[in-house]
Amino acid sequence: MSEELFKEMAQSILDGDDEVSAELAQKALTEGIDPLAAITDGFMPGVNEVGENFACGDAFLPELVMAGEAMKAAIAVLEPAMMASGVTRQVLGTVVLATVEGDIHEIGKTLVGTMLTSSGFKVYDMGVDVPTADLIAKAEEVGADIIGLSALLTTTMIKQKEVVDEIAKRGLKVMVMVGGAPVTKEWVQRIEADGYSEDAIGAVSVAKELMGL
Amino acid sequence: MTKKIKSITNPKLKLEILTPQEVQKIHHATLHIIENVGVRFPSRRALEIWEANGASVDHESMIVKVKPQIIEEAMKSAPPAYELGARDPQQNLNMDGNHVFLGTDGCGVEIMDIETGQRRSSILKDAGDIARVADATEEIAFHWVALSAQDKPAETRGLHEIKTVWENSTKHVQTESIYNETEARAAMEMAIAVAGGKEELRKNPVLSLMQCTAPPLGHDGGSLDAALVAAEYGVPTGFMTMSSCLTTGPATMAGTLAVGNAEVLAVSALLQLAFPGAPIFYAAAQTASDPRTGVYTGGGPEDFLFGAATNVLADFYNIPLSMGSFATGAKEPNWQAGLENSMSTFMATIAMSDMLLGAGFLHGSRIWSYAQMQMDCEIYSIMHKTLQGIIVDDETLALEAIAKVGPGGNFLTQKHTRKHMYDLFLPKYMDRRPYNVWEEKQDNADDWALEKAREILSTHQPEALDPKISNEMAKVISSLEQ
Numbered sequence: 156m157s158e159e160l161f162k163e164m165a166q167s168i169l170d171g172d173d174e175v176s177a178e179l180a181q182k183a184l185t186e187g188i189d190p191l192a193a194i195t196d197g198f199m200p201g202v203n204e205v206g207e208n209f210a211c212g213d214a215f216l217p218e219l220v221m222a223g224e225a226m227k228a229a230i231a232v233l234e235p236a237m238m239a240s241g242v243t244r245q246v247l248g249t250v251v252l253a254t255v256e257g258d259i260h261e262i263g264k265t266l267v268g269t270m271l272t273s274s275g276f277k278v279y280d281m282g283v284d285v286p287t288a289d290l291i292a293k294a295e296e297v298g299a300d301i302i303g304l305s306a307l308l309t310t311t312m313i314k315q316k317e318v319v320d321e322i323a324k325r326g327l328k329v330m331v332m333v334g335g336a337p338v339t340k341e342w343v344q345r346i347e348a349d350g351y352s353e354d355a356i357g358a359v360s361v362a363k364e365l366m367g368l
Numbered sequence: 369m370t371k372k373i374k375s376i377t378n379p380k381l382k383l384e385i386l387t388p389q390e391v392q393k394i395h396h397a398t399l400h401i402i403e404n405v406g407v408r409f410p411s412r413r414a415l416e417i418w419e420a421n422g423a424s425v426d427h428e429s430m431i432v433k434v435k436p437q438i439i440e441e442a443m444k445s446a447p448p449a450y451e452l453g454a455r456d457p458q459q460n461l462n463m464d465g466n467h468v469f470l471g472t473d474g475c476g477v478e479i480m481d482i483e484t485g486q487r488r489s490s491i492l493k494d495a496g497d498i499a500r501v502a503d504a505t506e507e508i509a510f511h512w513v514a515l516s517a518q519d520k521p522a523e524t525r526g527l528h529e530i531k532t533v534w535e536n537s538t539k540h541v542q543t544e545s546i547y548n549e550t551e552a553r554a555a556m557e558m559a560i561a562v563a564g565g566k567e568e569l570r571k572n573p574v575l576s577l578m579q580c581t582a583p584p585l586g587h588d589g590g591s592l593d594a595a596l597v598a599a600e601y602g603v604p605t606g607f608m609t610m611s612s613c614l615t616t617g618p619a620t621m622a623g624t625l626a627v628g629n630a631e632v633l634a635v636s637a638l639l640q641l642a643f644p645g646a647p648i649f650y651a652a653a654q655t656a657s658d659p660r661t662g663v664y665t666g667g668g669p670e671d672f673l674f675g676a677a678t679n680v681l682a683d684f685y686n687i688p689l690s691m692g693s694f695a696t697g698a699k700e701p702n703w704q705a706g707l708e709n710s711m712s713t714f715m716a717t718i719a720m721s722d723m724l725l726g727a728g729f730l731h732g733s734r735i736w737s738y739a740q741m742q743m744d745c746e747i748y749s750i751m752h753k754t755l756q757g758i759i760v761d762d763e764t765l766a767l768e769a770i771a772k773v774g775p776g777g778n779f780l781t782q783k784h785t786r787k788h789m790y791d792l793f794l795p796k797y798m799d800r801r802p803y804n805v806w807e808e809k810q811d812n813a814d815d816w817a818l819e820k821a822r823e824i825l826s827t828h829q830p831e832a833l834d835p836k837i838s839n840e841m842a843k844v845i846s847s848l849e850q
Contacts, residue, residue, distance in 0.1 A: 209660075212660055215659040215660055216614070216657070216658075216659060216660060216661060216662040217614065217619075217659075259410075259582055259586075259588055260582070262615055262616060266662060308547075309475075309477055309516040309518055309522075309525070310516075310522035310523075310525060310526075310545075310547065311522075313522055336664070336732075336734065337477040337516075337734070339477070339478065339489075341488075341489065342489070353663075354661050354662070354663055355661075355662065356661060
């Protein structure tokens with residue numbers, strides 16, 4: 156019975172249809188299917204398949220993003236039920252994500268968020284133009300493993316350094332990964348950030364690496 | 369001292385990329401977007417201007433929705449033609465729709481060092497050196513600040529940059545790195561010093577400002593405030609959309625044109641409402657994101673088509689256009705760089721974009737290469753020649769010479785040949801040598817182009833800027849640094 160439903164779940168991810176994935180998640184709850192099983196055996200295989208298709212160039216970025224959105228929609232339905240029954244979903248790590256203060260460029264950062272979420276990270280996306288103090292407060296509040304920082308301007312890129320320095324000053328155990336068009340390997344070494352990627356897909360590997368996975 | 373500037377004018381070649389009906393359709397789609405979806409203007413001053421002019425303003429979301437007649441009425445006061453001024457007035461640029469002028473590209477963060485060939489972070493001196501080479505290069509008509517002065521404080525970096533460009537060149541300066549009101553006011557003071565007075569600046573704007581939109585359908589607050597300052601001083605200002613198919617624009621090109629057009633048209637109308645008659649221009653560098661990764665591509669057939677189509681839109685609104693061309697995504701001067709830069713420049717020049725950006729960059733406007741700059745200039749020169757087309761008249765048909773030579777023989781000794789041989793294009797960087805000559809040296813265009821840049825940098829001294837003006841500019845900057 157649930158075999159059939161699980162297949163539909165995977166398909167909804169492949170189709171990138173967040174309405175169908177949410178409906179199927181709801182259906183699982185109504186039918187008394189374990190929400191964790193719905194994620195692991197239903198939706199997750201879909202995410203993995205899209206990921207594999209993407210890795211070999213058969214899937215395009217919008218398919219990957221839509222799969223991520225569909226996964227998010229399903230988790231949003233299933234998570235409250237899991238929490239109510241005291242089960243927590245295994246996450247690969249917790250990431251606080253933002254575009255630095257003074258910078259409003261959003262798309263790269265948002266893509267990284269989607270990629271990380273659909274790969275199993277818990278992501279708190281704080282949006283754009285976020286002051287260093289707010290970022291650090293949030294990271295402490297949620298016990299973040301990683302802070303992800305985006306910047307598109309050379310004049311705002313220096314805020315990435317500010318965050319790294321502030322973390323060092325306070326002796327916090329949180330890692331920093333950075334990105335954005337002007338960010339280079341040399342810059343990352345200079346500010347002593349823990350990782351960087353030139354695109355959203357690479358960001359997932361970097362985050363996994365930082366988590367020792 | 370170079371005085372000549374090579375501009376493309378009176379082209380014979382033509383291209384119809386959009387029919388008048390299609391332009392109307394894009395225009396109406398644009399007005400529909402501005403009226404019903406709205407554009408975000410995160411600046412208090414901008415929102416107040418909109419409100420005072422009858423637009424619907426949501427102060428929470430900062431989204432403005434404007435009726436078509438307000439936009440169309442506002443655009444009527446935009447001047448269709450004006451001059452960009454230069455330190456050397458002989459190098460003023462006529463934005464009359466019948467000239468194409470090339471500028472360097474800008475805002476890069478790294479450079480292939482001219483001596484070591486190693487890639488490194490950019491500093492202020494690089495911006496000055498590039499301006500000096502550009503000053504001596506006839507294909508370059510104006511400057512963008514090519515590289516970011518990362519050794520200067522972020523708050524005044526944009527000011528240090530324009531100062532050094534003025535000190536190293538007599539050509540027009542267009543900056544794309546003044547992002548807020550304070551910096552813009554300081555930049556105006558500096559421009560006044562160079563022009564020799566506030567009214568002189570208005571008459572001979574030695575500076576123009578280029579701001580980026582924040583697609584889709586948004587703007588940056590600081591950029592809006594800076595542009596309003598420029599408009600107040602009569603300093604030409606343009607907004608550039610870099611709307612990108614798939615990510616910041618729809619996957620379809622027409623949709624991406626409409627989104628970018630809505631951003632530029634709405635803000636152009638705002639500047640006219642605030643300062644009727646202020647010189648403005650349309651700026652664009654739309655592209656398509658790579659479907660597999662979403663990355664900025666900096667080249668490809670979509671870029672080429674956007675390059676030609678956008679000038680049709682700018683013409684429709686009767687304002688000059690500054691169009692992004694060149695700026696290949698290639699990592700070194702290679703096949704891809706040559707292909708992308710030739711095609712994008714051909715399409716943007718055949719449409720007669722008034723300003724063309726910009727020579728010199730690799731990796732999607734991130735890494736400066738002097739060799740690429742010189743080779744880009746050669747590409748521009750090839751367009752310059754190509755767009756003249758084939759002239760057919762009694763003189764060029766050369767019947768007399770043909771009769772003299774007859775069947776067999778050759779034209780090398782004909783007077784007609786002597787007269788017209790200079791019409792033929794002479795490349796600087798194309799390899800036309802015998803194979804064995806190349807085989808011996810194995811050198812290429814990029815070697816020669818780099819050599820040329822080195823030679824200019826070591827010999828060319830631009831006409832010095834009055835030290836008093838330099839001092840005044842330095843004072844303006846240091847007052848912000850205290």
